[in-house]
Structure formats: structure tokens, C-alpha cells
Amino acid sequence: MPYRPFTDQNCSIAAALSLVGERWTLLIMRDVLLGRRRFADIKRSTGIASNILADRLEMLVEHGLLKRKLYSDHPESYEYIPTHKGLDLNPVIIALMQWGDQYSAPQAGPPRIPVHTVCGHDAHPRMHCSHCGEVIENGALNVRPGPGATQKQIYEGVLPKRA
């Protein structure tokens, strides 16, 4: 990773981005979550340089988002399969996809449509409130300091203002 670490911001977003915030990392995770799990496949589909891909994969394995698994000997080949931690990035990827669909989709429409495997229908996943169950609209979310907040953060007021 580049020089300036995101550590010591006491922020889960910064913490998350310190693992997956680098230019290629989420694109690699996209591939892995979509089922492209071999070095050459990921390289082809992303266009990443092989040295960078090797670095990123090693990093992702080190941090427990992926596991490197021997796929077959003889033509010795490996698969990078997502761990639970890696799979849990799905909501991030889906959110990015929906944002991309909304603002950068090709004229023809979105290239991929999510399908809910449980009910079998097209799903346009939406965030719902765990308390009232309603869809959470655009600006209808604030944050309040949690148990891990520092005094400084509380003092500075980490609360969002509406646009």
C-alpha cells in the first residue's frame, strides 16, 4: 500500500479502506466474488499488471479476505477463493454497482442484474432500517457516537449535516 496509512483515524470506514481502498483491490474482489478466481482470469478481466496483481492477492490473503487453494497439480494452478470476510464485502460491491448503474450505465442499460437466489427473482437490493423496517432514503441517515468514539470525535461532532 502507498505511504500514508489510514490508521489512527478511529474510523471504520478508514479501517475498511486501508484494506480495500486501493485502486485495484475492490476490482479484484469483484472478480473473485463473480467467480473469476484464477490469476490469469483476473489479470485478463481487469487489465492489471501481473506484478501488481501478485502483490494485491498476497495482501488479500494475508489479511484474510482470500484463501489460496491448489486447484490442480500437474498443470499447477491455484484458485483464490473468498473467505467469510471477503464474502462480506458483497454489500459494498453491490452498492458500487448500483451507483455505477445509476450514473455511468451504458446506453443499452446495466450490464448485470442482481438475482436473489432465495426467491429466484431479480433483486434491486435496498437498505432497510433494522428498527422500523422501512427503506432508508437518500439523506435519512445520521450517525451518533458509538462506544468506541473518542472524546475528540464527540467534541468535534461527527454528525452529518443534510445537504
Added chain:
Amino acid sequence: MPYRPFTDQNCSIAAALSLVGERWTLLIMRDVLLGRRRFADIKRSTGIASNILADRLEMLVEHGLLKRKLYSDHPESYEYIPTHKGLDLNPVIIALMQWGDQYSAPQAGPPRIPVHTVCGHDAHPRMHCSHCGEVIENGALNVRPGPGATQKQIYEGVLPKRA
């Protein structure tokens, strides 16, 4: 932005990441969405170098995620306020925060807790299926080719495999 563009992948995730996939961009958007909207505030809270911050802000304004607004003359100061396009990144930021909370939270607990302003309660936003309304569990999402998919993508099979 760095060299290799993410264009021509015909992928909304790649398209999204080509705007916000750079190391600092989502961290800047976090700040703006949390209400830190002035140059010096963002610089302080992220620790980013000022030349980089100036570049990124200009880029974000150019691509319509932020607007630069005169906040007061005389001490001439500006605010970077999110546009609709910028606000719509909220689900991405929230998803990152939840992932960070789950895997990198400080011992004390999460630093921030989301609150649903409509019902007034703590919200742990979850993705729900727009068709059946159920929570979408970990691996319960596939994708199918949409109208914008290329023949090549369809041929290659963009469907995910379960872990």
C-alpha cells in the same frame, strides 16, 4: 487518476471505481457526507497532503459529485457540498463502515452508530430484496446479464459461484 483506466470493462463496478476507486476519494466523500466540508477540515481529518486534496476535490467537482460553494467572503472560504450524485454514495460508505465495524472495530466497539432519522432509532441497515422483501444473506445473490451486457460477457459467463 493513475495510469491504467478502468474503462471498457462494461462494468458498473469498474465505472464507479474509476471515479471513486482511488486511495483517498472515498475518504474525502466520507468527510463530506459526515459534514466536514471545508478544505482545512478535510485535510486535518484525513491527513491527506494539500496538493492531493486540491486535485481530488477538483476532480470530484468536475465529475459532479461535489459543488464548490462560497461559504463566506471576507474570510474567503468555501464549502464542498455533495450533489445528489455524491449523496447517493451513502450506501457505499455505510456498507464500508459496517464491514469495518465487523472486522476492524476498536476493542471498545464501533466509533459511530447509524441512526435512521425517519424513525429516530439506531439503524443497522441491511440489504433487502426488492421482490420478496427478505434480508439478502451473505451469498444469496447472483447476477445475470442485463440489457447492456456484451456477447463476450454472456459467453464467458459472469455468474458468480458460491464459496
Added chain:
DNA sequence: CACACGACTTTCAAAATGCAACCAGCTCCG
């Protein structure tokens, strides 16, 4: 046997990042 994978590693130039210093306009303080 020549050539082609697959999964990398190595080499080296080019580009992005980070740091520090600087600048200009204003304003607050003694």
C-alpha cells in the same frame, strides 16, 4: 522437440504521492 500455458518474478522508466515551503488576503490580539 518446439511451442504454449499458468503463475508468477525481475527490470526499469514514468507517473503519482508526500512533504515542506511559500503565497495572498483577511482578521484578531496586544
Added chain:
DNA sequence: CGGAGCTGGTTGCATTTTGAAAGTCGTGTG
């Protein structure tokens, strides 16, 4: 009134990362 300090940057230069191409090494194939 002089100086320190804030705001919102810009400029220059060294460091680090990236990217492109080429090489490696162990198969496997016609």
C-alpha cells in the same frame, strides 16, 4: 500598527508505486 494565525491553496523536489515488457520454471500438447 506589527505580528501571528487562519483559509485555501500552489510550487518544487524526493520518494514510492505503478506499468509494460521480458524472463522463469514446471508442466502439457501436437
